[in-house]
Each structure stands twice: as C-alpha cells, then as structure tokens.
Amino acid sequence: MACNSSENEEYKSLSPEEGEELSGGSSTVFNESPEAFGFASKDLTVDEAADFAVGNSFFRQSWISAPSSTTARDGLGPFFNANACASCHFKDGRGRPPMADGELGRGLLLRLSLPGTNPNGSSFPEPAYGSQLQDNAILGQTVKGNYTITYQITTETLADGTVVELQKPIYHIINLGYGALATGVLVSPRVANQMVGMGLLEAVPESTILAFAANSNNGVSGKANYVYDIQSNSQKLGRFGWKANQPSVRQQVAGAFSGDMGITTSLFPNENCPPGVDCGAIPNGGSPEISDANFNRVVLYSSALAVPVRRNYASQDVLKGKKIFEEINCTSCHIAKMQTGNDHPIAGLRNQTIRPFTDMLLHDMGDELADGAPDFLATGNEWRTQPLWGIGLINTVNGHTKLLHDGRARNVTEAILWHGGEAQASKNKFKQLSATDRNQLLAFINSL
Numbered sequence: 001m002a003c004n005s006s007e008n009e010e011y012k013s014l015s016p017e018e019g020e021e022l023s024g025g026s027s028t029v030f031n032e033s034p035e036a037f038g039f040a041s042k043d044l045t046v047d048e049a050a051d052f053a054v055g056n057s058f059f060r061q062s063w064i065s066a067p068s069s070t071t072a073r074d075g076l077g078p079f080f081n082a083n084a085c086a087s088c089h090f091k092d093g094r095g096r097p098p099m100a101d102g103e104l105g106r107g108l109l110l111r112l113s114l115p116g117t118n119p120n121g122s123s124f125p126e127p128a129y130g131s132q133l134q135d136n137a138i139l140g141q142t143v144k145g146n147y148t149i150t151y152q153i154t155t156e157t158l159a160d161g162t163v164v165e166l167q168k169p170i171y172h173i174i175n176l177g178y179g180a181l182a183t184g185v186l187v188s189p190r191v192a193n194q195m196v197g198m199g200l201l202e203a204v205p206e207s208t209i210l211a212f213a214a215n216s217n218n219g220v221s222g223k224a225n226y227v228y229d230i231q232s233n234s235q236k237l238g239r240f241g242w243k244a245n246q247p248s249v250r251q252q253v254a255g256a257f258s259g260d261m262g263i264t265t266s267l268f269p270n271e272n273c274p275p276g277v278d279c280g281a282i283p284n285g286g287s288p289e290i291s292d293a294n295f296n297r298v299v300l301y302s303s304a305l306a307v308p309v310r311r312n313y314a315s316q317d318v319l320k321g322k323k324i325f326e327e328i329n330c331t332s333c334h335i336a337k338m339q340t341g342n343d344h345p346i347a348g349l350r351n352q353t354i355r356p357f358t359d360m361l362l363h364d365m366g367d368e369l370a371d372g373a374p375d376f377l378a379t380g381n382e383w384r385t386q387p388l389w390g391i392g393l394i395n396t397v398n399g400h401t402k403l404l405h406d407g408r409a410r411n412v413t414e415a416i417l418w419h420g421g422e423a424q425a426s427k428n429k430f431k432q433l434s435a436t437d438r439n440q441l442l443a444f445i446n447s448l
Contacts, residue, residue: 014319023389023448024197024307025340025352036308036393037092037196043348044304055301058294059085059092063261065138066283072294075285077262078141079134079272081109085298088192088260092305093398095192097169097407101148104136107192108407109260110147110171112185113373120228121235121376126185128178128274132259141282142177144274156417159432164417168368169408178274186373186380189406190242194397196390197356198240198249199303203340203349204360206237212335212359220332220422222361222385227376230254230267239360242405243378249303257290257298264288265295303346307354307389312447321444324437328429333385333422335359357388357448366420369404381421392446412445413438 022028027041040052061073062084068074081104082088088095088107095107110133113123125131129144137143151167158164171187213222225238229247238244246252251267258268265288273279290298312318325331334357342350362382372380383405391412395401401411409415419427433441 014316014323016314016319019353020355021310021313022353023310023355024200025354027200027304027306027348027352028309029306030309032308032311032393032396034397035091037194037305037390037397039306041199041304041306041346041348044346045348048300048304048346048348051297051300052304054294055297055299058290058298059089059301062087063263066285066289068285071285072291073285075263075289077136077138078277078279078282079137079144079274080262081105081132081134081136081260083136083261085256085261089195091397092195094194094394094400094402095407096398096400096402097149097189097191102146109133109135109190110173111188111190111373112181113188113375114182114186115184115374117374121226122228123186123374123376126182129176129181130272130274132272133173134259134262134272138282141277143175144178145176146174148172148174156431158438160435162435164413166414166417167408167410169406178276186371188371188373188375191402191405191407193242193386194390194394195302196305197307197354197387198252198305199344199346199349200307200340200352200354201239201356201358201360201387202249202303203344203346203352204338204354205341208338208341209237209239209360213361217332218329218425220329220363222333222359222363223377223382225362225375225377225384238376238378238384241375242383243375244360244362244384245375245378250299253299253302254295257295263290265290266292300346303349307356308393310447311392312443315443315447317440317443318447319444320437321440321442321447324433324441325444328433328441329426332426333359333361333363334388355389358385361385363423364421365418365423368420369418371405388445388448391448412442 027043029039063076065076066074087105097108112126116124134144135146150170154166156164225244226235227238229236236247240246240252254265254267257263271279337355340352362378364381365383370381403409403415
C-alpha cells in the first residue's frame with residue numbers, strides 16, 4: 001500500500017522571504033570574492049562615485065611623516081598604531097589580534113581610561129598616554145608602549161559531549177616610554193570591524209532604534225547610548241563602535257584618523273602628545289593634516305561601502321538554521337530587518353529595507369566579556385549588538401574568523417559560547433542543540 005504523503009510527511013520544505021538575500025537593500029553587491037567588502041553602493045550619483053574613488057585612495061594608501069613632497073598625505077603621527085586605514089581594515093574588512101608578540105598594525109588596539117566622567121559624558125583619558133595606547137612612533141620619538149597577550153584556557157561542554165576550548169586574553173602593557181600608567185587605569189581592547197553598511201545603519205531613524213529599546217523580549221532589553229557629538233556640541237544617539245560611543249560615520253572616521261594614525265582633522269585638530277613632548281616642535285602635515293574636502297571623501301567612502309549578497313540563503317539547511325536562530329531567541333538583539341529613513345545625505349541609502357541583524361543597542365553580555373571600562377552610558381559589562389551582515393565572508397576577505405570585540409573567539413561557535421548576561425539563556429539553548437541543529441544554525445549565520 002502506498003504511503004499517504006499528506007499524512008506521513010515528516011518535513012515541510014521551507015522558503016526564504018522575498019528579497020531576503022538583499023542584506024543592503026538595492027545597493028547590495030553581488031560578490032563573494034576576497035574583494036567583497038570593497039564595492040560602492042550602485043545607488044551613488046556620478047559625483048558621489050567620483051568622491052568614493054578618491055576616498056578609497058586615501059583609505060588604502062599609507063600616510064608618511066612630515067615634511068614631505070607628498071603634502072596631501074603627510075603628517076603621520078607623531079604617535080600612531082597604523083600608517084593607513086587599510087592596515088587595520090584590510091580590504092575594508094576586519095582586523096585581528098597579533099599572531100605573535102610585536103606584530104603591529106593588524107587591527108587590535110587598547111583603549112585607556114580612568115574612572116569618572118568628563119562634563120561631556122566621556123571617560124577621563126589616562127593622563128600621560130591619552131585614551132589609546134599608540135604602539136608606534138615616527139623617527140626620533142619614543143614609542144608610548146607595547147603590549148603582549150597571554151591566554152587563559154577554559155572549556156565548555158555541549159549537550160552531545162562536544163568539548164569546545166575557549167581562550168580568554170590577558171593583556172600586558174610593556175616598554176612604557178613616558179612613565180608608569182596611572183593607578184586604576186582601565187584597559188579595553190578593540191578590534192577593527194569590517195566597514196560595509198555603515199551609512200545604511202546611520203540612515204536608520206533614531207525612533208526605530210529607540211522602539212527596539214522599548215521592547216523587552218524574554219528578559220532581554222537593549223539600552224541606547226547617548227554620546228558627545230562634536231559638530232553639534234550636543235548629546236546624540238550612539239551608533240558606531242563596540243560600545244556605540246560614536247554618533248556618526250563622520251566622527252567615527254575622524255576619531256580613527258586621530259587615535260590610530262595621528263592625523264588631525266577639523267573635528268580633532270590636536271595631536272596626541274604625552275606630557276613633556278612638545279608636539280608643536282615636531283613637523284606636521286598642516287592644520288588640519290587632512291583637508292575637509294578629502295576628509296569628506298573618506299567619510300563618504302566609509303558610508304557607501306555596499307553589503308554583500310547572502311549566499312545559500314535558499315538552502316534548506318540554512319533556512320532550518322534561521323528557524324533555530326529565532327527559536328533560541330538570538331533575534332532579541334540581532335534584529336534581522338529594518339527600514340532606513342528618508343533624510344540621509346546620501347540619497348541612495350534612503351528608504352531601504354536592510355537586514356543587518358543588530359538593534360544597535362547596548363546589552364549586558366556578562367562578566368566574562370566585560371572590560372570594566374564605562375563609555376558614556378555604557379557600563380563595563382555592556383556592548384553594542386554586533387551587526388552580523390558579512391560575517392560569513394570575513395574568512396574569504398581577511399583569512400581569519402576571529403570574532404568579538406577583542407578577537408578572542410576563533411569561530412562563530414566560540415563567539416556564541418562567550419555570550420553571557422542577557423544572552424545567557426540563548427547560549428544555554430545553543431549548548432543543548434543536537435550536532436545537526438547546531439551545524440544548521442552555523443550554516444545560517446555563515447550565510448549572512
């Protein structure tokens with residue numbers, strides 16, 4: 001007797017949503033090569049596309065110390081972590097911790113702060129070394145310091161008996177050039193993120209993000225960070241950085257020019273010099289060292305990098321993994337879909353349906369991931385939800401899968417197992433998954 005398929009069917013085929021593969025809306029780039037993070041939104045105007053190309057050149061090429069005949073690109077330092085944006089964001093991608101002690105400029109830096117709050121809400125910088133440890137200097141200057149990393153090994157055992165080894169980094173600041181660090185200094189490691197989709201996230205209305213904050217879901221409740229916006233001299237919603245401590249792409253880029261490369265802009269016009277060093281006596285590349293015209297082109301470039309298309313989005317394993325992602329409540333923070341508003345300066349980024357998998361809010365991630373360093377309204381345990389778009393291409397573009405704010409996780413599984421605090425329940429559910437379900441979940445995440 002033939003089986004009755006309608007009564008004995010064990011599995012119903014799943015289907016993707018319409019347009020699910022278009023993570024970046026109409027500007028999504030159909031590329032999954034090692035260059036996948038480096039394409040402009042196709043919705044740029046002719047003039048914007050030309051500015052994007054110039055911004056690309058300033059992003060990729062190395063800056064040199066002044067004086068130089070190459071006046072548009074001199075002024076590096078005097079203290080810096082890298083000599084090009086692309087040193088840390090190689091191919092517009094994600095940085096990583098050093099592979100060995102002494103390897104410089106690969107995208108991990110140490111933020112420094114002291115307990116307390118400035119009138120503008122920011123943390124106090126370390127008195128001698130500022131808000132960032134620059135581990136390089138131009139010729140003739142003493143490097144501020146270096147660091148080494150050792151790892152503390154722990155394990156997590158999954159329900160099926162799989163044992164996963166985790167490595168917790170311990171940082172050792174050494175070779176200090178300007179005296180001991182202040183008592184009570186707080187150290188926060190930060191890895192450079194992939195650059196795609198930043199303008200789209202900037203285009204999401206503040207009301208949308210605050211609505212996410214108002215909706216508590218199974219004990220998970222995000223918090224908005226409000227941070228100092230230099231240009232308007234006011235507090236604005238934080239959107240960028242690991243603790244949502246920058247209000248705009250413009251200020252994020254200016255902060256990186258200043259802290260990472262020692263390049264002054266009209267937003268950050270002062271050099272980062274320790275006490276006793278007369279920066280005024282050191283040749284510079286002008287005031288500011290990057291003109292507003294070229295700075296604006298780098299900002300546009302950073303805003304308009306297109307998000308790559310999803311891969312394997314219609315695969316049954318990926319669609320089952322998507323369902324599991326929802327069932328274990330990952331979507332409480334990693335919100336899949338939202339709309340951009342209608343007032344972003346780049347018209348092509350307006351009114352787009354995007355799928356970044358973030359709420360851009362702060363969440364308590366538990367003591368094991370804590371850096372103990374407050375950042376405006378962010379506590380030492382809170383981090384901004386990381387957008388997941390592009391995560392499956394980091395290895396293709398950058399040759400590694402180091403994840404989380406300090407690159408401690410060597411793959412997606414380890415990253416999930418580091419989740420605590422508000423994400424503890426989701427982590428526990430992940431640990432209970434069968435090997436098949438776990439692999440389907442990972443297939444979904446790696447399709448993003």
